[in-house]
Amino acid sequence: MTPSRRSFLMGAAALSAAVATPEMVRAAAALDVVAATKADWALATQDVEGDVARQTMRLLHGRAPAGLQGALYRNGPAKFRRPGGSATHWFDGDGMMRAFRIQDGQATLEARFADTPKRRTETELAAVVTPGFGTKGDGRARIGSNDDANAANTAVMVAGDQVWALWEGGSPLALSASDLSTQGFVTLRDDLKGMPFQAHPRYAPDGSIWNVGLAGNRAVIWRLNPDRSLSDAQVVPLPRASYMHDFTATDRHVILVLQPWVFATHAMPVTAGLAWRPEMGTQVLVLDKDDLSKRRLYELPGFFHFHLGDAWAERDGTIRFDVAASGDPRFAVDGARVLVDGHGVVPGDPAKLALITLRPDGRADMTYSAVVGEFPKADPRRAGLKRSLTAHTSGETRGRPLPTGLAVHDWDSGRSHAFELGVHQVVEEAVFVPKPGATAERDAWLVGPSVNLKDGRTELHVFDVARIEDGPVATWQADVALPAGFHGVWAG
């Protein structure tokens, strides 16, 4: 917020004391603090006020590899603060869909807010009133269904000539792939309207797409056909009501990791109802894709996680997958709040990559690497199949939240191949883009953006997976800064 807008707000509040509600005064005071004492990473959670028309990005370094043509769609929260009240958690900002398009060596960027009932209500009221993951909301909220609270801000799925903005508590929101305009919420079958469809669909080797949606100790397991029509949806009981952001799958199993962060009470926001009970350990529920009533339950020591990697099953039935794991939910509760505050120390240790092994005899073990990492991504040619590599963000420390680099971890060799973009960068998730016609796991690029804090601009980087240590083979820069997003998908 610029000083002139801030003083206008405070002046207006002073002039019309009857109109300036306590919420407005508190919100203005919070904005005041942000303007005065922002951390150097605060640009990563800055508000965007309007859509960004397609612009050509400036090539800063290198060149686009021949054969890299397509679009990276990414989603993330881009509006947190309003005069009458603000979101207080990173996960609750209004979703803004980004499209980075690479064509004939040139890159363009455009971004458009998802036109949700939440955003319309809060624009009309000039206040964030909707309860969310960490934002409490208030009595002015207008919620007639879970999609009235849908921030449409977490991830993306390509669906024909649409891209679907994914959240976790409601339906996908369809946008036009060509201009990112909002088309409407997706109902996969009339009797399933509004069932939750989470942010990490898993793509199976046969082309089908699996996903999960949670309601306490029940989950709906979605299976979509390659054309995104519904194949089946079944509700399964869970042994506990964990908070679960992600899930994973082999070519023949659905895998739900039930951490000891459990819904203990009904409360808003979501975090207020969750209790951390590490003594419960973590349970891993494995369901047979062909018969979801066939299940195995494994036990591990308790850990906290948001994100899992694609899983694979070996011939003897051993299942493996990676996880970005940490010791507790401090980041989820407090860290993500500090990120929206824009200043202060982000509590919680950065997550580390670990490999989980589920053995045919029912034993499970978890081996931590030494590697700090989040936003794991893998080769889409090998989704649900044996693989060696996990690409991930890197460089987070307690002193500087948010990643500063990218890396590829090789589970076979145990080696990490990393590149630091630097502390002046907030590095976002990068997706694995296979080289056209190539089959080797390393024959691929990593494509992902960063927020250049020094230049105040969003950048797009391309790395060669086989040569991460060489740094980006191409970097473009936009003439705007978008806040850091969450998850994306490549459409080649």
Next chain:
Amino acid sequence: MKTVAAIAPVLALAAALSAAPVFAADLTVAFPGAAPQGQIMVAVFNSQANYGGEGQPAKVAMLDAAAGQTSVTFDGLPDGDYAVRAFHDLNGDGKMNTNPFGMPVEPFAFSNNAVGNMGPASWERAKFAAAGATTQSIDLK
């Protein structure tokens, strides 16, 4: 001079007229965007208590949306505050159907197109004043 007996009928008529409302409202409830399917159940409530379930609706109607009936007029309602609840029974089974997690899957709405706060719209949000010809145009969602 007229006797009391002579003016008694006039007094009785005056008494009867003063017991009835002087004005009356004709309330039209319309659902212009409703799909031509099933039936729309409409309930009109004349008090917060009745709206909240402590009493009965003042008026109810079932519109044959499949036959194109998407509005109804309730004539001669006493002037005053009302709220309307409606739901569109698309499959004609007489019930508000829900998804496996208990959320409504058939469209519903309230007067003023009011939305609740994780529940039905409150009387405060849904109420409107009916006097003379009054129309509520409601979008079922």
